[in-house]
Amino acid sequence: MVLLLTTCAQGSKTSKAKIDNQVSANKTSKENLGIQEVERKLVKPPSTQDSAKQGIVLPEVKPLELEGTLAISGTQVVLPISQAIAQRFIQDGYPNKIDLAGIDTQVGFKLFCEGKKVDIVNAVRPITSQESAACAKSGVEPIGFQIATDAVTIVVSSQNNFVPKNLTRDEIAKVFTVEKWSDVNPKWPTEVIKRIVPAEFGTVGSVDLFAQAIFKGNVSLLINAPNTMAYEFVEQLHSEALVNPYMVGFLEYSSYKQNRDKLKAIAIDGVAPDQSAYPLIRPLYIYADAKAIWKRTEVEGFVNYYLTYVNEEIYTLGYFPVKPTVLDESKTKFLQVKGNKKLLKAANRRN
Numbered sequence: 001m002v003l004l005l006t007t008c009a010q011g012s013k014t015s016k017a018k019i020d021n022q023v024s025a026n027k028t029s030k031e032n033l034g035i036q037e038v039e040r041k042l043v044k045p046p047s048t049q050d051s052a053k054q055g056i057v058l059p060e061v062k063p064l065e066l067e068g069t070l071a072i073s074g075t076q077v078v079l080p081i082s083q084a085i086a087q088r089f090i091q092d093g094y095p096n097k098i099d100l101a102g103i104d105t106q107v108g109f110k111l112f113c114e115g116k117k118v119d120i121v122n123a124v125r126p127i128t129s130q131e132s133a134a135c136a137k138s139g140v141e142p143i144g145f146q147i148a149t150d151a152v153t154i155v156v157s158s159q160n161n162f163v164p165k166n167l168t169r170d171e172i173a174k175v176f177t178v179e180k181w182s183d184v185n186p187k188w189p190t191e192v193i194k195r196i197v198p199a200e201f202g203t204v205g206s207v208d209l210f211a212q213a214i215f216k217g218n219v220s221l222l223i224n225a226p227n228t229m230a231y232e233f234v235e236q237l238h239s240e241a242l243v244n245p246y247m248v249g250f251l252e253y254s255s256y257k258q259n260r261d262k263l264k265a266i267a268i269d270g271v272a273p274d275q276s277a278y279p280l281i282r283p284l285y286i287y288a289d290a291k292a293i294w295k296r297t298e299v300e301g302f303v304n305y306y307l308t309y310v311n312e313e314i315y316t317l318g319y320f321p322v323k324p325t326v327l328d329e330s331k332t333k334f335l336q337v338k339g340n341k342k343l344l345k346a347a348n349r350r351n
Contacts, residue, residue, distance in 0.1 A: 055324045056331040061305045064093030068298040073101040074108025074122030084313040121287040141290035145330040147310045149320040151253040151273035152206040152280040155263040159245035166267040177225045196237045196249030199230035213279045254318030
């Protein structure tokens, strides 16, 4: 099942560009799920010069002057950030179309490295050596930029009135392996635990991060536990929370924040998901092709714009900013790649 949402840029007098949002699906396991897409409001916060100019200041981008279309694919986790940046890019004058697809990191890299017209990959992890090798065969030079941080958040239904807001790692390990809630704590109900976890085994995503922190890396303890369901769309977890007070699962913090009426977050050893010491924090990235940055002004301009304004967008979406030094590292990397553009032009003139 493919859900296509097309929205015209609003509030822009100069641009007729469109954003096409696609949630792509695996034909065998997803097409009959009947999951409806949940629209995310793209809120453009008031722009402040201070937030835009912290650390390294990138060159100004004029979206109206850029040509060509853009295609963004990869994980659904980063998709809301890229949607917000794309919307802002269009509001600032970008005159062409931006296609956004929410699939997963692994598929995004596959399309990108095979040269399937994907310009930007949204990723929850660095590119692997195997993926880099596939890119090299296609002449693609992947460059990663860390743009935000996400917290994999353990949740129960808001109807759950017996699990406290904090559990130890040992208690969490039991919650995700034993059969009944009373097996974790004899004071809790003798009801079966329904576990809802992401279907991303082996892709170094939230499942692997959770297993590393709770099961010392043993993913099989989690995915082979009884009464465990893997969700393809996070809305499945939301729906289960509405009808089953005995469910437990995990998802990205931004999705929890947008659904706090359905879910209750669980702290780990007294550390909440919005605290820096939380053990299930992961970096988020976008990837682009260095050659595309050199040769295509729309790719160069979009990456530049993304790194300039990402911190202004993520707060309203439920993500966390990277440290200023980390964002500066991404900006420095971009400037280094952009600098090669001058060398390329010089080489072309000599030839």
